[in-house]
Amino acid sequence: MTAEPMFKRVLLKASGEALMGSQGFGIDVAVADRIASDIADARRMGVEVGVVVGGGNIFRGVAVASKGGDRVTGDHMGMLATVINALALATSLRKLGIDTVVLSAIAMPEICESFSQRAASHHLSQGRVVIFAGGTGNPFFTTDSAAALRAAEIGAQAIFKGTQVDGIYSADPKKVLDATRFDRLTHDEVLQKGLAVMDVAAVALARENHIPIVVFSIHEKGGFCDILQGGGRMTIVTD
Numbered sequence: 308m309t310a311e312p313m314f315k316r317v318l319l320k321a322s323g324e325a326l327m328g329s330q331g332f333g334i335d336v337a338v339a340d341r342i343a344s345d346i347a348d349a350r351r352m353g354v355e356v357g358v359v360v361g362g363g364n365i366f367r368g369v370a371v372a373s374k375g376g377d378r379v380t381g382d383h384m385g386m387l388a389t390v391i392n393a394l395a396l397a398t399s400l401r402k403l404g405i406d407t408v409v410l411s412a413i414a415m416p417e418i419c420e421s422f423s424q425r426a427a428s429h430h431l432s433q434g435r436v437v438i439f440a441g442g443t444g445n446p447f448f449t450t451d452s453a454a455a456l457r458a459a460e461i462g463a464q465a466i467f468k469g470t471q472v473d474g475i476y477s478a479d480p481k482k483v484l485d486a487t488r489f490d491r492l493t494h495d496e497v498l499q500k501g502l503a504v505m506d507v508a509a510v511a512l513a514r515e516n517h518i519p520i521v522v523f524s525i526h527e528k529g530g531f532c533d534i535l536q537g538g539g540r541m542t543i544v545t546d
């Protein structure tokens with residue numbers, strides 16, 4: 308028998324890097340399809356899912372700034388990259404028969420709907436997966452901050468931050484062999500220890516709004532649903 312999900316409405320943050328798979332750039336459709344299948348399973352469990360996608364697999368604003376270009380223009384390019392990823396993930400979800408809508412922070416009505424809190428809540432309550440594109444719509448922010456912001460706006464009970472590893476570690480487990488995984492931390496501890504899991508603005512916003520952050524491996528098939536059902540490997544960040 309399937310356990311009742313722990314949360315009714317969640318916000319999943321998937322970085323652009325996650326969609327890239329083992330390629331050096333862009334979108335690996337097979338990986339997007341796999342992540343979509345986990346989201347589809349969560350939907351079938353009755354969980355309402357909002358998704359914020361990053362853009363780092365295509366473009367990061369700092370890349371322009373670091374070469375003497377204009378950071379704001381670079382960030383605009385980065386935000387456009389998140390729209391490309393959002394469209395790819397929406398395509399993967401629709402192939403699975405999951406009703407999905409893309410809401411962009413930057414209006415581009417020929418391509419997708421524009422974000423409003425009311426539209427997002429309406430689509431979620433109708434059972435649609437809502438993919439939030441365009442980050443916050445502002446330069447000098449990240450899609451982690453967009454995830455915390457959208458989570459607060461839609462009243463998500465948790466932010467699921469999909470990463471390359473299965474939680475928050477004392478050091479990078481890919482570099483430090485004896486790095487240990489935390490089961491549970493507070494938002495304050497994440498900030499005080501400088502644990503690089505989400506940027507400071509995102510963690511502070513989650514703390515202010517009392518939203519737990521679940522850090523888990525986005526590459527583990529079924530991992531998202533296991534955690535939603537009270538199992539799985541992860542670190543949870545709470546008040």
Ligand code: UDP
Nearest residue numbers: 323361362363368382385442443448449450
């Ligand atoms: N970005 C931005 N404002 C936002 C969100 C993103 O300017 O609110 C830009 C920024 O240039 C960033 C890029 O979009 O580098 C891609 O987002 P992010 O680096 O957060 O993607 P991820 O690392 O999750 O793939």
